[in-house]
Amino acid sequence: MEFEFDEDQRMLQRMVRETVAKSRALPEDQLWSTYLELGWLEAPPVELAIILEELGYAADPTPFLATATWFAPLTGRLPNGSGTAVFDGVGEFVLDADRADEIALLTSDGVVVRSGAEVRAERVVVFDPTIHVARVEQPELVAGVPELALTGLAISTVGSCRRILDLVVAHVKQRQQFGVPIGSFQAVKHKAADMYVAIERARALALYSALTIAEDDPERARAAAMAKAAAGECQRLCFQSGFQLFGAMGYTWENELQIHLKRAKAGDLLLGSAAVHRRALLV
Amino acid sequence: MRLAADPEIEEFRAEFAAFLDANLPSAEEAVPRAKSSADVPGWARVWQRKLFDAGWLVPGNLPEYGGRNASLPQLLAHAEEMSRRRIYHSFNPQGVGIIAASILSFGTEEQKRRWAAPILRADITAALGMSEPGAGSDLAGLRTRAALEGHHFVVNGQKVWTSGAHDADVLLTFVRTDPDAPKHKGISVLLIPTDTEGVVRRPFGSIADPDDFDFNEVFFTDVRVPRENLIGPLNEGWKVANGSLGHERTLLWLSYAERLEDLIRDAACDEEWYATLLMDFQALKLLGYRQLGADRNPAEVSVLKLFGSEAVQNATLRALEAHGTEALRHPASTAPHFHMNMEVFSSSWFERYARSFGGTIAGGTSEIQRNIIAERILGLPR
Numbered sequence: 001m002e003f004e005f006d007e008d009q010r011m012l013q014r015m016v017r018e019t020v021a022k023s024r025a026l027p028e029d030q031l032w033s034t035y036l037e038l039g040w041l042e043a044p045p046v047e048l049a050i051i052l053e054e055l056g057y058a059a060d061p062t063p064f065l066a067t068a069t070w071f072a073p074l075t076g077r078l079p080n081g082s083g084t085a086v087f088d089g090v091g092e093f094v095l096d097a098d099r100a101d102e103i104a105l106l107t108s109d110g111v112v113v114r115s116g117a118e119v120r121a122e123r124v125v126v127f128d129p130t131i132h133v134a135r136v137e138q139p140e141l142v143a144g145v146p147e148l149a150l151t152g153l154a155i156s157t158v159g160s161c162r163r164i165l166d167l168v169v170a171h172v173k174q175r176q177q178f179g180v181p182i183g184s185f186q187a188v189k190h191k192a193a194d195m196y197v198a199i200e201r202a203r204a205l206a207l208y209s210a211l212t213i214a215e216d217d218p219e220r221a222r223a224a225a226m227a228k229a230a231a232g233e234c235q236r237l238c239f240q241s242g243f244q245l246f247g248a249m250g251y252t253w254e255n256e257l258q259i260h261l262k263r264a265k266a267g268d269l270l271l272g273s274a275a276v277h278r279r280a281l282l283v
Numbered sequence: 284m285r286l287a288a289d290p291e292i293e294e295f296r297a298e299f300a301a302f303l304d305a306n307l308p309s310a311e312e313a314v315p316r317a318k319s320s321a322d323v324p325g326w327a328r329v330w331q332r333k334l335f336d337a338g339w340l341v342p343g344n345l346p347e348y349g350g351r352n353a354s355l356p357q358l359l360a361h362a363e364e365m366s367r368r369r370i371y372h373s374f375n376p377q378g379v380g381i382i383a384a385s386i387l388s389f390g391t392e393e394q395k396r397r398w399a400a401p402i403l404r405a406d407i408t409a410a411l412g413m414s415e416p417g418a419g420s421d422l423a424g425l426r427t428r429a430a431l432e433g434h435h436f437v438v439n440g441q442k443v444w445t446s447g448a449h450d451a452d453v454l455l456t457f458v459r460t461d462p463d464a465p466k467h468k469g470i471s472v473l474l475i476p477t478d479t480e481g482v483v484r485r486p487f488g489s490i491a492d493p494d495d496f497d498f499n500e501v502f503f504t505d506v507r508v509p510r511e512n513l514i515g516p517l518n519e520g521w522k523v524a525n526g527s528l529g530h531e532r533t534l535l536w537l538s539y540a541e542r543l544e545d546l547i548r549d550a551a552c553d554e555e556w557y558a559t560l561l562m563d564f565q566a567l568k569l570l571g572y573r574q575l576g577a578d579r580n581p582a583e584v585s586v587l588k589l590f591g592s593e594a595v596q597n598a599t600l601r602a603l604e605a606h607g608t609e610a611l612r613h614p615a616s617t618a619p620h621f622h623m624n625m626e627v628f629s630s631s632w633f634e635r636y637a638r639s640f641g642g643t644i645a646g647g648t649s650e651i652q653r654n655i656i657a658e659r660i661l662g663l664p665r
Binding site: 004006165169172173181183196205211212217278282 | 284285286287288289554557558559561562563565566569570572573575576586589590650652653654656657658660661662663664665
């Protein structure tokens with residue numbers, strides 16, 4: 001096995017990072033058309049994971065995640081516009097169902113695709129104002145979360161955690177107390193180091209999951225459960241230590257830390273938190 | 284990135300597997316057990332010599348030093364094959380993994396022939412004298428003094444935690460040769476035969492058992508060491524120290540992966556922790572494979588050490604707790620016996636848990652690893 005990005009993947013990562021940094025201030029529809037022009041929706045699993053990590057890092061406001069990792073794997077195609085999917089287990093919290101152009105429903109008769117306008121979806125107010133989740137009325141659903149959907153949420157959550165750590169590191173380097181940067185205190189350093197290790201662990205498992213999907217490996221279901229569980233555990237630590245190390249500044253609405261804390265937490269709660277996927281690993 | 288194995292590596296692996304099938308000592312031969320990390324029973328010496336002669340002992344070495352110029356991914360395959368069969372890598376692990384490696388990296392041709400080859404062939408054994416009562420995490424604070432007098436160094440001072448010293452033939456000893464230089468300068472490395480006059484070794488028991496003798500205090504009183512036993516340049520010992528530990532550290536994560544795999548195979552963990560065990564094992568392997576690549580930040584080895592050693596410790600603690608009052612038994616056997624492994628890996632739950640602290644304390648404590656990650660990866664101020 002080889003667990004390093006090849007040259008093309010490295011280049012893609014650099015390009016995605018640059019694009020995401022440059023287009024931070026763009027409105028949602030322009031972001032969406034940028035992603036389409038660059039062909040990001042068509043990326044195969046590992047490359048998609050590279051893209052999603054950066055979109056998670058940037059708290060992307062578009063329906064990219066649901067389109068690429070909920071709709072596409074269920075239907076085997078890209079939607080006309082944006083898309084999402086409904087299956088048993090999503091409950092009242094279907095990502096982007098209130099704004100998707102096409103919705104795939106996993107019913108006992110198989111996958112049925114409807115236009116967004118045909119499906120009654122009501123946006124639910126949640127703690128993270130940057131994501132859309134909606135309640136969809138559809139009684140006859142069957143279970144079948146695509147592995148790519150778990151991997152997608154996992155790697156996006158890793159991206160949020162990386163952003164939290166970057167913000168925290170910048171803060172503790174600059175914030176002075178007792179005449180020194182607080183980042184020189186070991187109590188602070190050790191929390192930051194633990195966040196880094198948790199991110200490395202979750203990131204490795206998310207990329208592995210993408211790789212098992214790309215190669216249609218028999219381990220893919222377990223790998224996806226590991227990825228989602230590890231991402232959930234990672235965000236628990238990064239939320240807690242990140243918030244704590246930021247001090248009172250992190251408690252405010254103006255500070256951008258809150259956006260990423262919420263993204264990370266929501267990423268765990270959607271499609272089953274760490275505890276749910278840990279249980280799945282027991283069988 | 285790919286899951287499939289490299290055919291070249293698999294060929295290498297198959298060749299080693301065939302060698303093991305044909306040459307592994309039998310359970311009947313392997314009855315005498317090693318009593319310390321420099322005590323190599325006769326059968327194990329024969330076995331090590333066989334590995335050496337066939338170029339399978341340290342495959343990354345040159346053929347004359349027990350290797351075959353293997354690449355890092357090949358070394359990994361070699362180690363994986365040993366772990367899979369629960370073969371302990373060497374009964375003098377510091378001698379083979381650190382001391383011979385340091386001599387091969389920093390010694391002269393004469394020193395390589397005179398010391399490294401015999402250690403690798405298990406003709407002699409070696410122990411590593413680094414830590415002192417006042418120099419643990421702060422290794423550069425070491426005070427054992429070596430003064431150059433003519434053709435000899437005269438050594439005075441004390442080492443501690445010197446694993447296997449009482450059974451070793453030679454000690455790779457870090458000494459201060461320039462007391463006036465800043466503390467990272469002024470350190471040198473000497474090979475000191477343990478039968479030299481003035482060397483006193485006192486083994487002491489571990490938490491596991493009063494008779495579990497591996498640790499030693501070593502006292503040096505006016506010990507005269509020939510100048511030709513200086514390894515590397517005078518006062519450049521810090522480089523050797525980093526190099527020595529570097530040798531040990533590149534694939535150190537594998538020993539933690541082995542322990543995690545043992546716990547998975549023996550189904551010894553409690554249900555609640557089982558998922559963590561699986562994830563830690565998988566993630567550690569993935570990060571370890573990734574570290575084989577070029578242009579990695581060497582500080583990332585600290586991630587592997589910290590993560591691996593703490594994963595083993597947490598999993599072992601969970602296993603201990605899961606066994607309830609049964610975990611009180613000591614000594615006890617908690618896993619199947621494998622004659623090529625060390626008993627300590629199947630000893631009582633308390634002992635296995637206690638020994639996991641070797642991972643989080645020796646070779647740079649977890650606290651030091653966290654400092655390294657924070658300072659050298661995240662860029663926080665020292």
